[in-house]
Amino acid sequence: MNTFAAPTTLGKLALSSRFVMAPMTRKRSPGGVPTAGNAAYYRRRAEGGIGLIITEGALIGHPSASHEDDVPRLTPGPAEAGWRLVTDEVHEAGGRIAAQIWHLGGERLPIETAWTPDKINGNGFDQLLMSYAESARTAVRAGFDAVEIHAAHGYLLDEFLWPRTNHRTDRFGGSARARAAFPAEVIRAVRDNIPADLPLIVRFSQFKERDHAARIADTPAELGEILGAFAEAGADVLHASQRRFWEPAFDRDPANLAGWAKRLTGLPTITVGSIGLDRGRLAELDTQDADMIALGRVLLGNPGWARLAAAGRWDEIRPYRKADEDVYF
Numbered sequence: 001m002n003t004f005a006a007p008t009t010l011g012k013l014a015l016s017s018r019f020v021m022a023p024m025t026r027k028r029s030p031g032g033v034p035t036a037g038n039a040a041y042y043r044r045r046a047e048g049g050i051g052l053i054i055t056e057g058a059l060i061g062h063p064s065a066s067h068e069d070d071v072p073r074l075t076p077g078p079a080e081a082g083w084r085l086v087t088d089e090v091h092e093a094g095g096r097i098a099a100q101i102w103h104l105g106g107e108r109l110p111i112e113t114a115w116t117p118d119k120i121n122g123n124g125f126d127q128l129l130m131s132y133a134e135s136a137r138t139a140v141r142a143g144f145d146a147v148e149i150h151a152a153h154g155y156l157l158d159e160f161l162w163p164r165t166n167h168r169t170d171r172f173g174g175s176a177r178a179r180a181a182f183p184a185e186v187i188r189a190v191r192d193n194i195p196a197d198l199p200l201i202v203r204f205s206q207f208k209e210r211d212h213a214a215r216i217a218d219t220p221a222e223l224g225e226i227l228g229a230f231a232e233a234g235a236d237v238l239h240a241s242q243r244r245f246w247e248p249a250f251d252r253d254p255a256n257l258a259g260w261a262k263r264l265t266g267l268p269t270i271t272v273g274s275i276g277l278d279r280g281r282l283a284e285l286d287t288q289d290a291d292m293i294a295l296g297r298v299l300l301g302n303p304g305w306a307r308l309a310a311a312g313r314w315d316e317i318r319p320y321r322k323a324d325e326d327v328y329f
Contacts, residue, residue, distance in 0.1 A: 004285070004293055005310030008051065010268065011236055012197045013145055015051035015096055019306040022272050022296035023054045023100045023148070023203075025071060028328055032059065032073035034082030039089040041328060045299055046095025049306030052292070053095060054148050054201070054239075055086070057102030062131035064115035065103045074101055074135040080142050087143035098146035098201060099139040101132060101190070105156030106165065107209060117159050117166045117173070117182075125182065129189045136193040147194055148201035149187060151230075152241045154208030157183040161216040161226060162208070176217060176225040184233040191234030201270070202230050205241040206257065212243060220250055224264040231265045238265065239294065242273035246284045259289035270294050276305060277320050300324035 004018040021042075028038060042053055058074035059065040065073075073079045083099070090097045106116040120128070132149075139147050151157035159165040160182050166173050172182045183202075191200055204226075208214045217223035227238060240258035242249075249257040258271035271290035276282070276298035285293055298305055298317075301324040308316050 005049065005306065008292070010052065010146070010292075011199045013096060013199055016094060017049055017051035017306060017310075018292045019050050019052075020270055020272075020292050020294035021045050021050045021053040021299055022294040023056050023150070024296055024300070025056045026328060027068070027070040029070055029072035029082070031069060031078070032071065032075075033078045034072050034086050036085060037328065038072070038082070039085040042086050042097065043089040043093045043095075044303040044329070046090045046093040046097075048299075048302075048304035049310065050095060050295075050299075052146070053090060053097040054294070055097065055100050057100050057150050058083075058135070060101055060103055060128075060131040060135045062103065062115075062128055064113070065131070067113070074099055074138050074142075076134070076138055080138050083139075083142035083144070087145075091143070096145040098148050098199070099135075099142070099144040100148040100150050100203070101135045101139070102150040103128070103131075103156040105154070105159045107154045115156065117156075117168060125185075129185060132186050133189045133193045136190040140194055140198065146199040146201060147190060148203055148239065149183075149190060150203050151183050151186075152203045152205035152239075154210060154214070157186060158205065158208070158216070161204070162214060164211075164214065176222040177229060179216075180226040180229040184229040187230055187233035187235055199236045200234055201237040201239050202235040203239040203241055204230075204261075206249070207241075207243055220260060220264065223249075223260060227261055227265050231267055235267065237268045237270065238262075239270040239272065240290075242271070245271050245273035245275055245288065245293075246281050247273075256288050256290075262289050262291075268292070272296065276309070279314065282309075297324065300327070303329075
């Protein structure tokens with residue numbers, strides 16, 4: 001555990017530790033605009049020893065991105081100013097913060113209004129790319145240290161990757177490489193609109209919010225096709241989301257999803273999945289081939305988890321409780 005508490009770098013970005021705060025939707029941004037309360041919330045995690053904070057998903061400006069009014073957006077104007085409050089507070093506490101940009105696709109949206117892979121045609125692709133690019137530029141102006149693209153958990157870009165939700169017969173559907181083509185275009189559009197030395201992270205998963213057994217790749221070869229497309233498009237870091245980090249990604253090999261991502265691409269990886277919820281499993285982190293570890297729910301009630309865990313002060317860490325999701329501090 002102490003190895004994860006040591007300072008590290010992500011490209012040219014210096015970090016105080018290898019601990020990452022995973023993105024968690026909190027719905028505390030009225031009208032999509034982050035507030036001083038949001039800034040204080042993220043600052044506490046920076047003060048608690050997190051080297052890199054990844055924000056909750058921030059919606060791109062496209063009208064199809066979401067119908068929810070209390071989820072933050074990453075667009076010019078009031079939302080950008082709100083995020084500047086957040087980044088300033090995190091930086092003052094000595095932390096670093098990445099903006100996660102997000103489009104819900106068919107998840108949580110009425111099917112008649114949702115934009116899904118099978119419905120997008122013509123200039124719809126260009127509209128989405130322009131919206132992602134605008135959010136990337138906004139993130140830079142708002143002072144973020146990195147950008148993460150959400151391509152996991154059944155949301156729009158992940159819907160392209162999953163055969164169950166991508167039935168296209170053009171260049172964006174069919175093989176694993178073809179299914180990755182539009183997500184790769186998004187990666188390229190974001191990469192082209194942020195500084196060359198600003199890390200670009202891509203979050204991916206096998207499971208979906210509504211289908212824990214789902215898979216975008218049945219074999220390492222298929223996963224290599226997808227992640228190879230991401231790397232070629234400009235991804236710097238791969239954030240491999242699992243429900244349980246200790247579970248092997250494929251049969252007959254102990255490597256988890258982050259381990260396979262690193263093996264297949266050579267890129268730095270972040271592993272995540274119930275880290276800190278099962279204390280007995282923490283020793284297994286040393287056996288996983290990941291550069292950084294992301295913590296989610298355990299940070300809701302324990303902003304200082306990283307510092308306490310690194311010091312072995314386990315008796316001061318309160319176990320995660322479902323009720324933690326209802327508080328915001």
